Amino acid sequence: MYTILQGFGSAFRLIIALDPELLKIIWLSLKVSGAALVLAIALGLPLGALLALKRLPLRGLILSLINTGMGLPPVVVGLFVYLLLSRSGPLGFLELLYTPGAMIFAQFILAFPIVTSLSHTAIVNVNPIIRQAAQVLGANPLQEALTVIREARYGIMTGGIAGLGRVTAEVGAVIMVGGNIAGYTRVMTTTIALETDKGNFDLAIALGIILLGLSLLINLAFRAVQRMGRSGSGVVLWD
């Protein structure tokens, strides 16, 4: 009879032996989630900054949409991306369905609202005196914006980390658009789901442990960045 203890034993052996299949899955997970996060930051940070610094038309509506997006269920994103990428869909010609590219796309859509929204919040909350200080020191409008964004850097980083936390933990979207193909589109979460289903717990537990460790790391990073951002005693507030 298979006991949980046995499962943990074999799982640790897989981890310690640096099992090639295990490593490959971990590596793909990191690549997919990392790429999704980079894209989410590349588009979400400028959008969040624009919404925070400029009086754009429809700003309220865009912010509401983005905040709604933060709570999107991954399976709904999976369905939406599937329909977009399926052969008859509008992006079918890209032939991305069941590739890591599709998984990146889906995770990007999950991370984007979080990164955008938290960047926006961080930038809006920068004390207005920073903007004035940049102006009186001779900043042009672009330099002024960059200065305010730089003051918000810790808040922006927490946004990135929160986005990473969301995409590394989700399974619904990547399984639908990636197809969980062995050696090609299997990431940690989808492998756990599949191996558990097959009754093959060793690999599932090993990946579960690693995923937990990764979550822990992400959480530690999140808190470290928040601590760094906390200001010291010399902040002089605008009267």
Add this chain to the structure above:
Amino acid sequence: MGLSLELAQISKAYNGRVILQDCSWTFETGFTHVLMGPNGMGKSTLLRICALLEAPDHGRVNYLGDNRPLAIGLELKRRITLLLPGVGVFNTSVFNNVAYGLKIRGLQRREIEERVGAILEMVGLADKKRQRALELSTGQSKRLGLARAMVLEPEVLFLDEPTASIDQENSEIIERIILEMKEKKRATIIMVTHDPAQARRLGDRLLLIKDGRLWPG
């Protein structure tokens, strides 16, 4: 030589409440002008308008160079600066705070290091160069703000309560720096203070603000 500044019938209201009304004044080049008045009378507002941070509702701020009017733009803004009452310390090192204005003007790294080093020496923050600026005390932050403004060698320097909530020793340091700025750089200084003794020590001209209007002191 130098910049001079004239206010022509400046008016400003916030939410329908008139703060400044028809204020006209000429600030002569090279003098220290001290602006005094009760709390909430619009001294900081006037300084922000003069420093081109905010536009008046009516009237004009005229800057003249060699008696010719200058266009209001980045070029002019880079010849003046304002020490905000709250300073607005950037969350970076002391050095980077003071270097900020020089960096955005595209100066060479070596010149920046030299000028920032000299100014930090002057305000007594040389040993704090690499320290995080947000960790400075209020008085040190004010001196940082002064250094950050002075390193730009502005032709017109606005100071909004540069020694408010500063101890005697640091106030003296700051006053000495302000005097030096005037004597060596021949800058025009326009400052707000609530301390009549300080006004006498530093000021060549005194002006008072009351009920939205400016009066000679």
